[in-house]
Amino acid sequence: MARVGVTVERLVAAAAELADEAGFDHVSISALARRFGVKDASLYSHVRGLKDLRTRLALYAGEELIDRIAAAVAGRSGKEALRAFAGAYRDYALEHPGRYAATQIRMDQALVADSPALHRTAQITYGMLRAYGLEEPDLTDAVRLLRSTFHGYCLLEGAGGFGADRDVQASWDKAVDALHLTLAHWPREQENDG
Amino acid sequence: MARVGVTVERLVAAAAELADEAGFDHVSISALARRFGVKDASLYSHVRGLKDLRTRLALYAGEELIDRIAAAVAGRSGKEALRAFAGAYRDYALEHPGRYAATQIRMDQALVADSPALHRTAQITYGMLRAYGLEEPDLTDAVRLLRSTFHGYCLLEGAGGFGADRDVQASWDKAVDALHLTLAHWPREQENDG
DNA sequence: CCCGCTACCTAGGGACTCTAGGCTATGACC
């Protein structure tokens, strides 16, 4: 009985490929087993089950994503940093739709809390915003706005939600410009008279 | 053999409830059949299959959502309209997470094209933005930015993605204020020098 | 009244998750 050499690492890497090829919700134990030429049941000695596999994939993808963002942002600040952040984010989401989808699943709060990727993400995002001179709670509000916009944009674009006859890259650039202005002129309380 | 009286309408309504209770991806033919006290196979005379059911649910939820938004926006303009739009959007997403998730699935392009809800959505959104005096392609860019931000915010909030110790409602209000300023001072080409 | 349609049924195939329990190749230790 030849041993194929399945390990958790190879399993997660294969799951990542499979996610990008077939979509995140097509990542299944049996599909993965097929890919390794092995029976379903064999994978349960490496991974606790489908949920466990998907969680591992999510953490893996989250780390890849923040690595790319960190590399892009390094040495830049202000608008340059924002553009680099946004570009790296969107590129990853479009290049790796399955992995990106994986980063969005709801995980055990315990797992999320002590994930180093999450900490790095927060650190880098807050660091980037430092140039705009915001203070709490505006800082948190701004982070939420940025994350939401990036996330929503990539999801909608990936889902083919932008049907209009307008170049998406140009639209995205404009959105980033607009966000930059928003951050630079963040609404103060006295302006909040709408 | 007592007839329960299953119809497409009752099926979709039950699917909507089930989606909100158990999550969109727990909407299944068999769960629905159980709910009606009927065998799985019986539903296939009302609905072509799971995909068909989900598509119907998506269109149903999309119409509910735009109805709410239209009612909220009616008679308002500018910042008032933006706030009403945003509020109705987020309220729906939070009250009906399953239905909201349903609106985000990828559907047959043919079905999307002649969905009245989609047309109304576009109409109302562009109408709301008219107050800001934008012209194409800025108008489309602005619509995309708004949709992305609203969508991303609701998804992240719904998924428990906002862990920081800051009131989400206040954060949301601030984001809407920021978007208003963004629309009011939309970046022109000559400012795009960063 | 019975004919046809519709609403429901049984039966069954195929895919997937997961558990229980068994065999074997591999590497460590005597």
Next chain:
DNA sequence: GGTCATAGCCTAGAGTCCCTAGGTAGCGGG
């Protein structure tokens, strides 16, 4: 170089789900 533990793979089987094919019961219209 034997033997032993364990890790890596297996078969078998239960349970869930989607979906098809073909059969039957209730209900309204001629």
